[in-house]
Amino acid sequence: MxxxxxxxxxxxxxxxxxxxxxxxxxxxxxxxxxxxxxxxxxxxxxxSAACDLADLFDDGMLASHIADKLTCSEAESLADFFRAVDHPHVADLWLECHAEGDDDEDDLHYQGERSELALVA
Missing domain, CATH: 1.20.5 (Single alpha-helices involved in coiled-coils or other helix-helix interfaces)
Known part of the structure; x- marks a missing residue:
């Protein structure tokens, strides 16, 4: 009803x-x-938290002590994060410091001379 x-x-x-x-x-x-x-x-x-983290990581001494101990994928992920939150200078700093520690020719960020075998591969 x-x-x-x-x-x-x-x-x-x-x-x-x-x-x-x-x-x-x-x-x-x-x-x-x-x-x-x-x-x-x-x-x-x-x-705000991302900017605080970027300010903390925007330290060349910190990056030079830690970045070379990261794997290439870890360094790339960290750089991707800082680029995503509009701090590309921090990303570049960490990748540069990471590359200084890459001593294997097969590493993504290796900056030294490459042998003929590595160039062929």
């Missing part, structure tokens, strides 16, 4: 149905706005 009354109420008062639809839309828009504001706040926190 309540379903019949609901249908009858909507049939007799179409403005009431439109009002409910408008209220529902306003509620959904408010929830979406809250979600976007939360995401913006969280992204701001991530950006």
């Amino acid at each position: 309540p379903a019949v009354l609901s249908w009858l109420s909507r049939a007799l008062n179409p403005w009431g149905a439109l009002r409910i639809e408008r209220q529902t839309t306003a509620l959904y828009m408010a929830l979406a706005t809250d979600a976007v504001e939360m995401a913006v706040d969280r992204l701001g926190q991530y950006r």
